[in-house]
Amino acid sequence: MTEETKKFYITTPIYYVNDKPHIGHAYTTVAADVLARLHRQVGNETFFLVGTDEHGVKIAQAAEAAGKSPQEFVDEIAAKFSFAWDTLEISNDRFIRTTEPAHISAVEKALQFMYDKGDIYLGKYEGLYCRGCEQFKMEKDLVDGKCPDHKIVPEKMSEETYMFRLSKYQAELLEKIESDDLQISPVSRKNEIVNFYKKDGLQDISFSRKNVKWGIPLPWDKSHTTYVWADAFLNYLTGLDWQGPKDPPPALWPADIQLMSKDILRVHTTIWPAMLLSLGLAVPAKIFVHGFFTVGGEKMSKSLGNVIDPNDWAAKYGSDAVRYFLLREVPFGQDGDVSEEKLKARFNGDLANGLGNLFSRTTNMIEKYLDGQLEDAVRSPKDLSAASEAFYNLDFAGGLVAIWQEIAWANQLIDKSKPWELFKTDPAKVKELLLNLAALLHDIALKLSPVMPETADKIRQLLESGDVKKAEPLFLKKD
RNA sequence: CGCGGGGUAGAGAAAUGGCAUCUCGCAAGGCUCAUAACCUUGAGAUUGUGGGUUCGAGUCCCACCCCCGCAACCA
Numbered sequence: 001m002t003e004e005t006k007k008f009y010i011t012t013p014i015y016y017v018n019d020k021p022h023i024g025h026a027y028t029t030v031a032a033d034v035l036a037r038l039h040r041q042v043g044n045e046t047f048f049l050v051g052t053d054e055h056g057v058k059i060a061q062a063a064e065a066a067g068k069s070p071q072e073f074v075d076e077i078a079a080k081f082s083f084a085w086d087t088l089e090i091s092n093d094r095f096i097r098t099t100e101p102a103h104i105s106a107v108e109k110a111l112q113f114m115y116d117k118g119d120i121y122l123g124k125y126e127g128l129y130c131r132g133c134e135q136f137k138m139e140k141d142l143v144d145g146k147c148p149d150h151k152i153v154p155e156k157m158s159e160e161t162y163m164f165r166l167s168k169y170q171a172e173l174l175e176k177i178e179s180d181d182l183q184i185s186p187v188s189r190k191n192e193i194v195n196f197y198k199k200d201g202l203q204d205i206s207f208s209r210k211n212v213k214w215g216i217p218l219p220w221d222k223s224h225t226t227y228v229w230a231d232a233f234l235n236y237l238t239g240l241d242w243q244g245p246k247d248p249p250p251a252l253w254p255a256d257i258q259l260m261s262k263d264i265l266r267v268h269t270t271i272w273p274a275m276l277l278s279l280g281l282a283v284p285a286k287i288f289v290h291g292f293f294t295v296g297g298e299k300m301s302k303s304l305g306n307v308i309d310p311n312d313w314a315a316k317y318g319s320d321a322v323r324y325f326l327l328r329e330v331p332f333g334q335d336g337d338v339s340e341e342k343l344k345a346r347f348n349g350d351l352a353n354g355l356g357n358l359f360s361r362t363t364n365m366i367e368k369y370l371d372g373q374l375e376d377a378v379r380s381p382k383d384l385s386a387a388s389e390a391f392y393n394l395d396f397a398g399g400l401v402a403i404w405q406e407i408a409w410a411n412q413l414i415d416k417s418k419p420w421e422l423f424k425t426d427p428a429k430v431k432e433l434l435l436n437l438a439a440l441l442h443d444i445a446l447k448l449s450p451v452m453p454e455t456a457d458k459i460r461q462l463l464e465s466g467d468v469k470k471a472e473p474l475f476l477k478k479d
Numbered sequence: 480c481g482c483g484g485g486g487u488a489g490a491g492a493a494a495u496g497g498c499a500u501c502u503c504g505c506a507a508g509g510c511u512c513a514u515a516a517c518c519u520u521g522a523g524a525u526u527g528u529g530g531g532u533u534c535g536a537g538u539c540c541c542a543c544c545c546c547c548g549c550a551a552c553c554a
Contacts, residue, residue: 016554053554125552161552192483192549199482206552228554262483266551291484292548299547331492335484335547342491345503353516361513368512397492401501415518420511473514 008039008046009252013260013268014053014098014235017077018062021084022300023326023338024261024293026310030323031290031332031396032259033090037450038391040091047252049239050085051096052078056228060214070214074099087311088319089453096239098231107226107234108219109244110279111207114164115220119278123163125206126156162208162224169274170202176283182273183286185394186333189262193269202270233272237281245279254282265289288394291335313343320452321347321475327396327451348477354407355444356474359459361414362437364470369423369430372468374438387447400451403444410440438463 012032015025029050036048054074063073078097085092096103114120174197176182177190184190208224209215215225234242236258240250254276260268265287273283295306313322325343328350330336366372390399414437419430442463449456455474462471 013554018554056554058554159552163552166551188484195482196550200550203551209552227552229551232554262549264554266549267554270551294547329491337491342503349503352514357514357516359513361517363513365512401492404502411517414512415510418510418512423512470513475514477514477516 005043005045007252007256008036008044009049009240009255010035010039010047010257010259011049011236011239011255012051013258013264014051014096014232015081016053016056016058016232017074017081018058020077020080021310023295023308023310023313024300025081026084026088026322027293027326028259028261028290029085029090030088030326031394032257033088033092034323034327034391034396034450035257035259035394036091036093037453038388041450045252047094047240048092049094049096049236050081050090050092051094051235051239052081052098053228053232053235054078054097054099055215055226055231057209057212057214060212063214071099084310087314088323094239096235098235100238102241102243103235103238104216106238106242106244107216107231109246110234110275111226111230112219113245114275114278115162115218117278119165119168120162120207121165123161123204123206124158125161126158159210161206161210162218162221163204164207164227164230164271164274165278166202166204166271166274169277170197172277173197173202173270173273173283176273177269182269182283184265184269185286185288189265189289193266196266202274205271229267229271230275233268233275236284245281249281255284257286257288258284259288259290261292262289263292288333290332291330293330294335294337296337296339296341308338308340313340317343317347317478318454318475320455321351324351324400324452328400329397331397332394344478347475350404352473352475352477354404355455358407358410359441359471359474362410362434362441363462363468365419365430366434366438366468367470369419369427370434370468374435374463374466374468391450396451399447403447406440406444410437413437438468 010032012028015021032048032050036046039046052074059074060070063070066073068076074097082095085095098104098107111120173182174194177184177197178194184193205227207227207230208218208221209227210224212225215228216231218224218226236255237250237253240252242250242253258268268287276283293300295308298306300307310322313325317325321343325346326338328346329338329342366374387399387402390396390402413433417429417433419433422433423430441459445456445459445463458471458474462468
């Protein structure tokens with residue numbers, strides 16, 4: 001953390017809107033939000049992008065199943081994402097959708113540029129095509145040689161397709177990844193990708209579809225639509241109002257951190273940076289990969305019916321509690337397990353009994369023993385910089401643990417000092433104690449505000465009010 | 480031999496090669512400022528298995544067992 005202000009551009013993945021948002025989407029987005037708030041707090045020029053990926057055959061199918069046009073369908077789902085982010089107090093600067101005309105126009109220009117340059121060429125894709133899915137299938141997807149969804153044997157088919165010369169960028173990208181020019185964190189993920197580059201290497205990939213209508217037509221051959229990822233990746237640029245490769249790159253580019261879960265790591269460290277090189281743009285500074293959730297020990301899936309809607313949790317426990325829980329429960333970067341039971345345990349234990357009760361007893365004593373009056377010249381007795389440092393390094397759980405250690409310390413101090421007895425013999429000592437506690441709580445609020453903005457505001461407002469009354473409970477315990 | 484992550488108390492996590500620690504839960508005690516909260520103490524672990532290196536291994540090496548994720552024209 002240096003003193004001078006810096007620009008900080010952070011993105012979440014662009015979520016595919018074939019269904020409403022679930023807790024996994026919320027996880028990535030909350031983590032990104034904490035970083036964005038943290039950087040704004042120290043005065044960095046911060047831009048935080050979220051968005052939705054709205055093209056492709058899956059969406060067309062989902063729309064048809066819902067009896068809607070693709071555009072109606074994606075409008076509806078995009079609104080649900082937007083609503084969820086509002087509910088969770090996400091402070092994004094922009095919400096981009098790949099169906100926006102400006103995005104589409106930039107994608108067309110980018111692809112034309114790559115085509116003119118020779119990085120996109122007409123080729124052939126040969127594979128196993130399932131008539132039921134209307135899609136090509138991989139060998140590994142088949143069960144007994146049949147499509148698992150339609151129970152039919154796919155046919156060998158070949159199709160004309162435009163290929164992206166991904167292989168061309170193998171050496172350059174590998175060098176950038178190994179040298180941390182394009183940093184991949186945690187390092188185990190970097191190793192995984194480096195390994196992939198060295199063992200398998202990059203092969204040219206199909207960048208267009210002939211049988212997919214819901215997509216962006218290639219400007220030079222309208223019978224093809226753009227491969228969804230090629231379309232989607234460019235949102236990270238069009239989100240900054242980039243209009244195409246002929247324009248100078250946006251001032252905020254490259255992204256400082258791109259957060260994502262591990263399922264899309266590989267495409268983000270191969271196709272995406274290769275496209276950037278093809279377009280003559282810098283690669284992202286850092287890609288950070290977090291883990292997956294299981295729910296109550298089971299993989300989250302629609303068929304199991306255990307998919308969690310973040311809105312449900314937020315409605316019941318409040319957005320701050322959900323934000324706290326997601327970041328506290330699982331070390332960032334690892335896989336973890338969540339459930340409402342675990343959320344409730346954190347809510348009651350850490351929030352209600354921990355922070356909430358400490359705030360109550362402290363403000364009550366300030367009202368009772370100090371007549372609500374605090375003086376300004378109070379110094380924090382503890383140093384919470386370790387917490388901020390942890391947050392900067394994306395160790396959210398570690399930072400929260402550090403803060404809660406201070407809460408435990410404060411509770412111990414109160415019990416040891418016995419202000420309810422001490423007040424009878426030495427009120428000056430009680431005053432000193434309470435001023436220190438107030439300072440500590442104020443500091444905790446400051447450090448906690450990126451994670452729990454509403455709670456932090458409540459704490460600060462009361463302590464800064466000039467006339468402190470016993471606080472309303474911050475968190476009411478749940479049965 | 481596809482790639483990778485992981486296995487530490489009932490649960491979840493932590494431990495530059497050096498007394499295995501923390502949180503929740505459980506048991507006992509204490510306190511009354513506080514949201515039946517808070518504080519103290521205790522029980523509970525031969526660190527997945529078997530070898531090896533070392534004065535010393537949860538940590539390093541080898542073999543094996545078990546979970547999980549990924550496997551790019553399925554986002």
